[in-house]
Amino acid sequence: MATGLRIKTAAELRTSYLRQEMFPTIFCDGCGIGNVLNYTLWAIDEVGLDLDRTVFVSGIGCSSRLPGYINADGLHTTHGRALAFASGVKAANPDLTVIVFTGDGDGAGIGGNHLLHTIRRNMDITVILVNNFIYGMTGGQSAPTTPDGGFTTTTPYGNIEHPMDVCELAKALGAPYVARWPVVSPVQPVKSIAEGIRKRGFALIEMLTPCPTAYGRYNGLKALEQIWRWYREQTVLIDEWEWIEQFGSPEERERLRGKMKIGIFQDTERETFEDRWAALVARVKL
Amino acid sequence: MHTIQIDERWCKGCALCVIYCPTRALEVAARFSPRGVHPPELVRVERCNGCRLCELLCPDFAITVTEESRVHA
Numbered sequence: 001m002a003t004g005l006r007i008k009t010a011a012e013l014r015t016s017y018l019r020q021e022m023f024p025t026i027f028c029d030g031c032g033i034g035n036v037l038n039y040t041l042w043a044i045d046e047v048g049l050d051l052d053r054t055v056f057v058s059g060i061g062c063s064s065r066l067p068g069y070i071n072a073d074g075l076h077t078t079h080g081r082a083l084a085f086a087s088g089v090k091a092a093n094p095d096l097t098v099i100v101f102t103g104d105g106d107g108a109g110i111g112g113n114h115l116l117h118t119i120r121r122n123m124d125i126t127v128i129l130v131n132n133f134i135y136g137m138t139g140g141q142s143a144p145t146t147p148d149g150g151f152t153t154t155t156p157y158g159n160i161e162h163p164m165d166v167c168e169l170a171k172a173l174g175a176p177y178v179a180r181w182p183v184v185s186p187v188q189p190v191k192s193i194a195e196g197i198r199k200r201g202f203a204l205i206e207m208l209t210p211c212p213t214a215y216g217r218y219n220g221l222k223a224l225e226q227i228w229r230w231y232r233e234q235t236v237l238i239d240e241w242e243w244i245e246q247f248g249s250p251e252e253r254e255r256l257r258g259k260m261k262i263g264i265f266q267d268t269e270r271e272t273f274e275d276r277w278a279a280l281v282a283r284v285k286l
Numbered sequence: 287m288h289t290i291q292i293d294e295r296w297c298k299g300c301a302l303c304v305i306y307c308p309t310r311a312l313e314v315a316a317r318f319s320p321r322g323v324h325p326p327e328l329v330r331v332e333r334c335n336g337c338r339l340c341e342l343l344c345p346d347f348a349i350t351v352t353e354e355s356r357v358h359a
């Protein structure tokens with residue numbers, strides 16, 4: 001009888017996917033962006049992507065540090081322009097898989113217009129939008145996604161602007177795959193990111209990520225345990241949400257106010273830019 | 287029978303694994319790691335059922351759950 005340790009594949013995967021010399025990550029205690037990287041690697045492993053044929057593109061911000069940790073080709077571009085660069089990469093070489101890491105300030109605020117037009121074109125890109133409600137890296141200024149009444153360094157008496165719902169926007173523009181998950185539960189985001197990578201066309205996965213340092217500090221959610229629990233309490237699965245809206249009592253409906261809907265919002269098929277481009281080239285070629 | 291391996295160079299001591307452990311098998315250690323944080327440790331080995339939630343939730347890739355399996359020779 002002999003006993004032996006069977007090494008789980010997870011540690012091996014991480015050693016094969018990560019740039020070890022870049023670790024530990026720059027993220028604060030309780031930040032969920034490390035989890036987003038974790039889930040993305042699990043999803044990549046599930047899909048079986050070849051990292052030599054994958055490009056990671058990012059803009060500026062906390063979340064945009066992620067490509068630096070992955071042992072694959074990456075572009076760390078100017079603020080908000082990650083999607084423009086990603087579109088260029090994909091248009092020049094459609095065989096590559098392009099994954100974009102962007103934040104809410106980077107993707108929805110400064111690069112909001114690029115987001116609109118990349119969805120409109122339906123480039124075959126997977127966008128992982130890390131939403132922490134704030135410009136975390138620059139000291140906690142209010143972002144387009146800051147909730148109503150949220151305290152930040154630029155809104156010390158509470159945010160009076162209506163927040164932007166990135167998933168509804170993508171849905172309205174006809175993105176083939178739109179999903180939103182909080183990082184507090186690991187399985188659904190992993191599956192969703194894998195589906196997004198497999199999906200032909202634009203896939204947007206919004207990850208709700210706790211930021212105890214910049215957002216939690218001003219909103220009474222400074223403790224790690226508290227802010228992670230807050231994300232669990234403030235999110236409602238879309239099926240449950242729709243059920244309550246249809247059949248729920250007024251009290252139940254009142255409880256939905258100010259909460260965030262999570263789930264897969266759209267999963268359709270749409271002709272991509274690459275397909276149309278190939279068809280156009282075949283048609284007009286002399 | 288499960289064990290955990292902590293990469294103490296990467297662990298930031300956020301204790302997410304301890305908070306989310308469904309069987310409460312993990313505890314924050316009293317000692318310091320070389321980074322100057324309190325790393326988690328598997329105190330109640332018999333309670334760990336190898337669900338690997340700590341491994342999935344670790345933002346710093348610092349924890350690995352390994353299973354000790356018997357090999358019939």
